[in-house]
Amino acid sequence: ETGVTQSPTHLIKTRGQQVTLRCSSQSGHNTVSWYQQALGQGPQFIFQYYREEENGRGNFPPRFSGLQFPNYSSELNVNALELDDSALYLCASYLRGGGQETQYFGPGTRLLVL
Amino acid sequence: DAKTTQPNSMESNEEEPVHLPCNHSTISGTDYIHWYRQLPSQGPEYVIHGLTSNVNNRMASLAIAEDRKSSTLILHRATLRDAAVYYCIRRVSNFGNEKLTFGTGTRLTIIP
Numbered sequence: 001e002t003g004v005t006q007s008p009t010h011l012i013k014t015r016g017q018q019v020t021l022r023c024s025s026q027s028g029h030n031t032v033s034w035y036q037q038a039l040g041q042g043p044q045f046i047f048q049y050y051r052e053e054e055n056g057r058g059n060f061p062p063r064f065s066g067l068q069f070p071n072y073s074s075e076l077n078v079n080a081l082e083l084d085d086s087a088l089y090l091c092a093s094y095l096r097g098g099g100q101e102t103q104y105f106g107p108g109t110r111l112l113v114l
Numbered sequence: 115d116a117k118t119t120q121p122n123s124m125e126s127n128e129e130e131p132v133h134l135p136c137n138h139s140t141i142s143g144t145d146y147i148h149w150y151r152q153l154p155s156q157g158p159e160y161v162i163h164g165l166t167s168n169v170n171n172r173m174a175s176l177a178i179a180e181d182r183k184s185s186t187l188i189l190h191r192a193t194l195r196d197a198a199v200y201y202c203i204r205r206v207s208n209f210g211n212e213k214l215t216f217g218t219g220t221r222l223t224i225i226p
Contacts, residue, residue, distance in 0.1 A: 002157070033213070042201055042216030043158065056211035090157050094212065103214060105150075105157030 002026060004093050004106035012112045013081050021076045021109045023091035031055075031096045032074040033103060034066060037088040049074055050096055078111075086113045118202040118217040125223045132189040134220055136202030139183040146205040147178060148214065149187045151198040158201065161187065197224045 003026035013019050025032050031050045035043035045058035049068035063079040072093070078085055088110050092103035119137040126132040138147065146165050150158040162169055162176045164185075169176040175188040189196055199219040206213045 002159075004157075031212070035214075035216075040218075042218050043214075045213050045215070048211055048213065050211075056208065056213060058213070092157075092214075096212075102148075102160050102163065103212065104160065107155075107157050 002104035002106065004091060004104050006089075006091055006106040006109050008109060009107070010110045010112075012114065014114050015081055015083060017081050017113075018077065018079045019081060019111060021078075021089050021091075021111070023074045023076070023093075023106060025072045025074070025091075025093035026104050029093035029095050029104070030072055031094050032068060032072065033092045034074070034076045035090040035092065035105075036060070037090060037108070038084075039087070043090055046076070081113045083113050086111060117215060118204060120200075120202050120217055120220045122218070123221040123223065125225055126189075126192050127225050128194060129191050132192045132196070132222065134187040134189075134200050134202075134222065135184065136186070137184050138202065138204060141182055141204055142206075143182075144207060146207075147176070147182075147185050148203040148205050149174070149176065150201045150203060150214075150216075151196075152201065152219070153198045161200070163205065192222075192224050194224050194226060197222055 005024045033048040034046040037043040047057040052068045067075045088108040090108045092105045094103045148163040149161040152158045177186045201219040204215045
């Protein structure tokens, strides 16, 4: 186990709704990244947070937003859900400046949009 | 983003070595090569990474071509627990932002 936890494990929403996913980083890690993994695909980078600010973003629309808190935990928010948002959402944490920059992933939240 | 290219699937017999190839012909000079694996219903798990030199750790070895356009992950003695999807990844660093660019991965099946 990596020490990265995510909640909830599974979630069902309907199109147009909003969802908040949560991530608790591994102890000592100050940076968190979020990824979306569609069925049968590799994870795709959504964005990264460092010191409570977004620090890099992939090819995702603004309705995907996030927060990082002083304790380095993080949230991913998705507004106006679409059917294609159904996926496994992964967060990964690491210590920036720690010399390794190896990202450690949580088990993910599986989101189903109906 | 330029992605890595891997075979969709491979099979290997238990307790034999496994060589998983990856092509990353457009990799830039500062991008690290990472390998992660993902077991069913789990998040990706770090395996190994390198820049130019071959690397060894307790899980695997990574052989990087001299021109850095390809690499090979080597599992020295595959076990049933090594059955997973293996991702060869470019780690792109940009002012401290570390982005992992995944491809579609290789599904490794271990035959008892």
